Amino acid sequence: MATAINQTSTSEEILRRPPAILYRWLGDKIFSTVIVLLGSCIILLAVGMAWLLYTEGSMALEEFGFFGFLKGRTWDPAVLLEFGTWPFLFGTLVTSAAALMLSLFPAVAVAVFSAEYAPRWLAGIIDNLVQLIAAVPSVVIGIWGIFVLAPWLRDTIYMPVYFWTETNAPGMMPILGNPMGYGMTTATIVLALMIVPYTTALTKDAIKSVPAAQREAARALGATRWEVIRMAVLPYARSGIMAGAILSLGRAIGETMAVAMLIGNKNTLPFSIFGAGSTMPSVIVNEFREAVENLHVSSLLAIGFILFILALIINLIAAFITCKLSISGGQTV
Amino acid sequence: MKSLRRRNIRDRVMEVVLMASTILVLLPLLIIIYHVISNGISAINWEFFTEELGSPSRAMQGRPTGLVHTMIGTLVVDFMALAIAVPVGIGAGVMLSEYPDHRLNPTLRIMNDTLNGMPAILKGLFAFVLIVKPMGTFSGIAGAAALAFVMIPIIARTTESALMSIPWTIREAALAIGLPRWRVVLSTVMPAAKTGLVTGILIGFARAAGEAAPLLFTSFGNNYLPNHWTGFIFNPVDTLPQRLYSLAISPYAQWHSMGWASAIVLLGFVILCFTAARLASRQKYQL
Numbered sequence: 280m281a282t283a284i285n286q287t288s289t290s291e292e293i294l295r296r297p298p299a300i301l302y303r304w305l306g307d308k309i310f311s312t313v314i315v316l317l318g319s320c321i322i323l324l325a326v327g328m329a330w331l332l333y334t335e336g337s338m339a340l341e342e343f344g345f346f347g348f349l350k351g352r353t354w355d356p357a358v359l360l361e362f363g364t365w366p367f368l369f370g371t372l373v374t375s376a377a378a379l380m381l382s383l384f385p386a387v388a389v390a391v392f393s394a395e396y397a398p399r400w401l402a403g404i405i406d407n408l409v410q411l412i413a414a415v416p417s418v419v420i421g422i423w424g425i426f427v428l429a430p431w432l433r434d435t436i437y438m439p440v441y442f443w444t445e446t447n448a449p450g451m452m453p454i455l456g457n458p459m460g461y462g463m464t465t466a467t468i469v470l471a472l473m474i475v476p477y478t479t480a481l482t483k484d485a486i487k488s489v490p491a492a493q494r495e496a497a498r499a500l501g502a503t504r505w506e507v508i509r510m511a512v513l514p515y516a517r518s519g520i521m522a523g524a525i526l527s528l529g530r531a532i533g534e535t536m537a538v539a540m541l542i543g544n545k546n547t548l549p550f551s552i553f554g555a556g557s558t559m560p561s562v563i564v565n566e567f568r569e570a571v572e573n574l575h576v577s578s579l580l581a582i583g584f585i586l587f588i589l590a591l592i593i594n595l596i597a598a599f600i601t602c603k604l605s606i607s608g609g610q611t612v
Numbered sequence: 613m614k615s616l617r618r619r620n621i622r623d624r625v626m627e628v629v630l631m632a633s634t635i636l637v638l639l640p641l642l643i644i645i646y647h648v649i650s651n652g653i654s655a656i657n658w659e660f661f662t663e664e665l666g667s668p669s670r671a672m673q674g675r676p677t678g679l680v681h682t683m684i685g686t687l688v689v690d691f692m693a694l695a696i697a698v699p700v701g702i703g704a705g706v707m708l709s710e711y712p713d714h715r716l717n718p719t720l721r722i723m724n725d726t727l728n729g730m731p732a733i734l735k736g737l738f739a740f741v742l743i744v745k746p747m748g749t750f751s752g753i754a755g756a757a758a759l760a761f762v763m764i765p766i767i768a769r770t771t772e773s774a775l776m777s778i779p780w781t782i783r784e785a786a787l788a789i790g791l792p793r794w795r796v797v798l799s800t801v802m803p804a805a806k807t808g809l810v811t812g813i814l815i816g817f818a819r820a821a822g823e824a825a826p827l828l829f830t831s832f833g834n835n836y837l838p839n840h841w842t843g844f845i846f847n848p849v850d851t852l853p854q855r856l857y858s859l860a861i862s863p864y865a866q867w868h869s870m871g872w873a874s875a876i877v878l879l880g881f882v883i884l885c886f887t888a889a890r891l892a893s894r895q896k897y898q899l
Contacts (some may be wrong), residue, residue, distance in 0.1 A: 415822070
């Protein structure tokens with residue numbers, strides 16, 4: 280009985296429907312057009328970003344030549360109006376690479392510990408906290424760095440090392456630089472902390488995708504828990520770890536606010552270990568708002584264009600690795 | 613072959629090393645949260661939420677100052693960004709998942725990943741060139757556009773994977789009872805993937821809400837409340853992350869403590885969005 284009532288109501292509904300051509304053909308047409316238009320927006324955004332950064336920066340790129348701009352060592356917006364991006368490119372590459380080296384082992388260790396050793400409830404907590412590191416706004420880490428971390432590092436590490444070097448190896452002093460607390464090392468340490476979650480997430484994905492049979496085989500041979508990880512899990516997850524590391528490098532290169540607040544902002548080479556430095560994003564943040572000369576603005580946008588190319592290359596490498604291995608693409612937070 | 617005892621000792625040692633590394637990574641997070649709370653809580657008072665900032669002398673002379681204009685500005689800019697980003701992000705996600713044969717899809721996927729990997733500061737520069745330069749003034753809408761560029765690729769990606777996780781049989785069932793394709797998407801697939809969609813939007817929102825770099829050259833900042841509400845859209849607007857940066861690098865001690873207070877508000881807001889996203893996605897797995 281109930282089904283009969285249902286059937287009549289359904290057929291009545293069909294009768295009440297608008298004419299099929301309007302409802303189906305036109306509806307589908309409109310819907311797919313809207314969807315494709317919205318999707319094309321993203322393509323336009325990405326292409327437009329590259330194109331506008333290039334055209335706006337072209338004044339500087341033409342003035343100094345692309346490679347001249349890349350290799351130029353002088354950045355003088357006040358008197359000479361001469362712009363070269365090498366100090367910032369150097370600062371970016373050094374801090375990012377150092378941060379990656381500093382964070383790689385702990386990041387992989389967190390993933391291994393949470394996937395292999397920790398009980399389930401603890402693994403859940405660890406994973407959420409690691410993701411939370413990525414969610415903490417960069418400026419919050421920056422203000423903590425300015426008022427807590429940098430003074431602490433200066434008093435407990437930089438100053439003792441500085442005085443030790445002064446008495447024992449005076450020749451090293453120029454390399455060590457001024458231990459004021461705000462400089463390359465502080466920025467690198469903060470960067471290392473901020474990129475941990477990206478390596479950890481991809482490493483954990485890779486570890487999870489190791490087939491159980493692989494693990495069981497190693498176990499059956501009498502391997503201890505560490506030997507299973509060392510011989511069966513990590514080699515299998517190697518490419519996932521690589522992809523995570525490269526993605527982290529991309530994040531480190533683009534990280535702006537915390538670095539700008541902690542690196543000390545010095546525009547001229549040479550940079551020293553403890554001394555102030557500068558990166559491409561930090562110089563854009565510091566100077567863009569105050570830039571008046573057209574050539575200065577254009578140079579900053581040209582730095583943006585170079586940063587775009589750098590980030591693009593790194594992302595393409597990471598995409599190539601993840602694509603080859605079909606690991607979920609590192610969308611963590 | 614090493615003796616079993618040595619191998620077992622090595623196993624224990626590695627366990628301790630891995631555990632120590634985990635603590636080493638998580639400790640700074642807890643220290644940051646501790647310092648933000650302990651420094652920020654003392655700086656928060658009633659005036660912080662009811663007064664505007666004004667000039668530095670106002671804080672130096674001990675007159676009441678606060679960040680009410682920043683709070684309102686942040687909400688206005690963030691939600692305008694969300695209003696721009698949600699249709700585009702969801703639309704692109706639907707295109708990737710529901711029209712898998714479309715010619716543009718491979719390009720769209722690559723471009724979306726490219727956009728996702730770009731540093732947020734470049735999105736700020738892009739919004740500056742695109743909107744601030746033609747308009748001739750820094751504005752809230754330019755800031756919203758910059759934040760939308762941060763949200764869009766995240767929302768598109770999560771939408772795609774949320775829709776993909778809905779079994780293909782549901783679409784076939786809907787088509788079999790005679791629904792046209794657009795009704796299949798709108799009234800069967802998208803409602804089924806609702807929690808996934810909400811999670812993606814929350815994640816994108818939380819990520820964008822903490823960004824300061826794109827806002828410095830777009831919404832710029834403002835020490836005062838605008839005279840008229842349209843000032844939040846068409847004039848320079850203060851936002852929390854950008855104000856936090858300005859306060860932290862300023863030379864005034866009073867502004868430093870206000871910086872800590874805004875850090876606690878910003879961190880609380882972001883953690884709230886983050887937790888909501890986590891809870892929503894957990895609900896999905898239980899079903």
